[in-house]
Amino acid sequence: LELRQLKSHNKHLGARMVFQGQHILSIDQLDREAVERILQVADLMHPYVAREKSCRILDGAVLANMFFEPSTRTRISFGTAFNLLGGHVRETVGMSTSSLAKGESLYDTAQVLSTYADVVAMRHPQAGSVSEFAAGSKIPVINGGDGPNEHPTQALLDIYTIFNELNRIQKGTENLRIAMMGDLKNGRTVHSLTQLLCVFPNVDFTFVAPNALAMPEKVLAVCDKHNHRVTITESLEDGLQGQDVIYQTRIQEERFETQREADLYRGKYRLNQSAYEQFCDPNTIIMHPLPRDSRPEANELSDDMNDNPNLAIFRQAYFGVKVRMALFALVLGVEDKLSQFEA
Numbered sequence: 001l002e003l004r005q006l007k008s009h010n011k012h013l014g015a016r017m018v019f020q021g022q023h024i025l026s027i028d029q030l031d032r033e034a035v036e037r038i039l040q041v042a043d044l045m046h047p048y049v050a051r052e053k054s055c056r057i058l059d060g061a062v063l064a065n066m067f068f069e070p071s072t073r074t075r076i077s078f079g080t081a082f083n084l085l086g087g088h089v090r091e092t093v094g095m096s097t098s099s100l101a102k103g104e105s106l107y108d109t110a111q112v113l114s115t116y117a118d119v120v121a122m123r124h125p126q127a128g129s130v131s132e133f134a135a136g137s138k139i140p141v142i143n144g145g146d147g148p149n150e151h152p153t154q155a156l157l158d159i160y161t162i163f164n165e166l167n168r169i170q171k172g173t174e175n176l177r178i179a180m181m182g183d184l185k186n187g188r189t190v191h192s193l194t195q196l197l198c199v200f201p202n203v204d205f206t207f208v209a210p211n212a213l214a215m216p217e218k219v220l221a222v223c224d225k226h227n228h229r230v231t232i233t234e235s236l237e238d239g240l241q242g243q244d245v246i247y248q249t250r251i252q253e254e255r256f257e258t259q260r261e262a263d264l265y266r267g268k269y270r271l272n273q274s275a276y277e278q279f280c281d282p283n284t285i286i287m288h289p290l291p292r293d294s295r296p297e298a299n300e301l302s303d304d305m306n307d308n309p310n311l312a313i314f315r316q317a318y319f320g321v322k323v324r325m326a327l328f329a330l331v332l333g334v335e336d337k338l339s340q341f342e343a
């Protein structure tokens with residue numbers, strides 16, 4: 001492998017699907033063919049994630065896993081994905097333990113890490129920060145969430161989950177009806193997932209949120225551009241009815257100016273087994289990017305749904321490893337050599 005010879009620059013990953021050496025920063029980069037290629041490679045990762053086989057395709061490669069904002073799933077699954085491909089992981093966790101706290105720029109940090117690692121996964125609290133970092137990077141950078149802006153790898157694992165769940169309940173993937181609810185203003189996962197679903201035909205979106213936390217206009221404009229049907233409501237009951245998928249989200253209290261403001265909306269939309277039985281169509285799939293806020297004042301997705309077979313939240317988190325393995329294999333250009341490096 002000559003991983004260090006990669007040249008990275010942000011470009012649209014379209015019909016030619018040239019992933020090798022590219023950053024993955026935004027859903028804007030991906031067309032349907034690119035998404036389908038990622039999901040196809042994610043499927044190839046099953047035997048390694050299930051520990052049926054092991055793979056050393058990235059033996060000697062290093063991931064710089066830079067998390068400047070709290071994370072459980074994204075950070076650990078990026079690291080696990082890289083380890084399962086045979087690579088090594090080095091991490092920074094939190095702003096205060098990095099030299100960003102001493103005033104170092106993202107550009108300088110990127111220049112330095114480009115000489116230490118082969119690929120970077122990064123989460124940062126400011127919108128646009130991961131792209132700013134990537135501008136100084138000579139190695140591929142994957143966005144693990146930049147403030148309230150985007151979370152493209154979450155959207156990819158979400159869409160992988162949707163297709164798997166529809167297959168599980170033996171429903172076709174055409175004419176998808178999906179309701180997203182909660183903090184649609186600040187929730188980056190719903191921004192990225194909506195934009196990603198827009199590259200597929202016949203998606204019927206319902207956005208359920210208080211007016212103050214409504215889906216941003218720029219995301220609605222993408223739905224409009226692709227001629228998808230959009231329903232906007234503040235009513236939980238209306239939003240739950242007639243859906244294939246309910247995508248619940250947490251009130252993103254860390255994005256609010258004050259705790260008091262977050263408290264206004266926390267607990268406004270609670271989904272529990274009783275509401276599911278009363279309002280949802282049979283077999284409606286329930287998703288949530290997690291973490292769910294289990295505190296009594298929030299509890300947007302009740303524990304009493306844990307035994308509901310259509311609660312897909314833990315399968316969703318599990319699929320994150322496969323999808324992130326696929327992204328590493330693709331941006332490092334080794335996806336066609338997987339079986340050669342099996343043990």
Ligand code: CP
Binds near residue numbers: 070154289
């Ligand atoms: N879904 C998600 O991004 O979870 P973490 O914040 O735990 O990474």
